[in-house]
Amino acid sequence: MTPAFADPAARRRWDAYFAEVGRMLARAGSETAELRGELEAHVAESMVAGSGGSELERLDLALSRLGEPAHYLRPLIADQLIERGTRSYSPSTIARGLSHSVLAGSRRTAIALGFGLGYLLLAIFAGMAILKPLWGEHVGLFRNADGTVSAGIVVRSAGSQELLGWWSIPIALLLTGLLYIALTMGLRVLRHRR
Incomplete structure (x- = not known):
């Protein structure tokens, strides 16, 4: 759900942010359109709830609350890939999930490295x-x-x-x-x- 922006700078910022979200979600494979739609709805609602300021300022505030896509999407992508890989016993899907886990944080890195050594x-x-x-x-x-x-x-x-x-x-x-x-x-x- 993309809001109708009056400010072209806000539109460019929205497009750039969700292009990055789209690139990250494309790596995960399925079920990405639903998650992207939820993120867009969340940002749009946060913009509407924001007080004062221009469209760009409210959008920047909403996006800063959400954070960089890599910080919150990597764990989601890793979980989704590992879950899909454990259901299908697909080594390549599990390996992709483990690589995203390694990039997601230190605890996940330790777990992913342990399983990586096992594989x-x-x-x-x-x-x-x-x-x-x-x-x-x-x-x-x-x-x-x-x-x-x-x-x-x-x-x-x-x-x-x-x-x-x-x-x-x-x-x-x-x-x-x-x-x-x-x-x-x-x-x-x-x-x-x-």
Whole structure:
């Protein structure tokens, strides 16, 4: 709901602000038109309730109360993307949601980094399963000559004993699946707890 502005400067300010809102909401995907409409209605009502001053002054006051779009939209976009990603189990949607969470604040950053590391571990397990047939002497669980154990994709495996052999493929796939489900369900639980 765009008000009819008499002042062209107020109209330009409105258009610039809601163009930024539109750019941010476009990154989120669906359900953006409703949120944008609510924001426009809120600003228009705040302008009407404002006392005195020109249109531009009342608009600036209303927009300053609302704040910069990045400050209040990033958490909303992150929540929406994470919720959509946990319903669909879409890695790209979850990754986009986590990136918006990282940009939204310190608590969210810590949570997003924790889940991001979990998804990185998941990618390593998937990489192990894919690379084992191609680069078998460097992928798996190894006992080194000095008694230490190395797991994953290892560059120097000469002189090491491979402990799992081809069993590393189904184990890596099982760990990938279980970790993906656990992380995605953890995001869903965390999302509903707030």
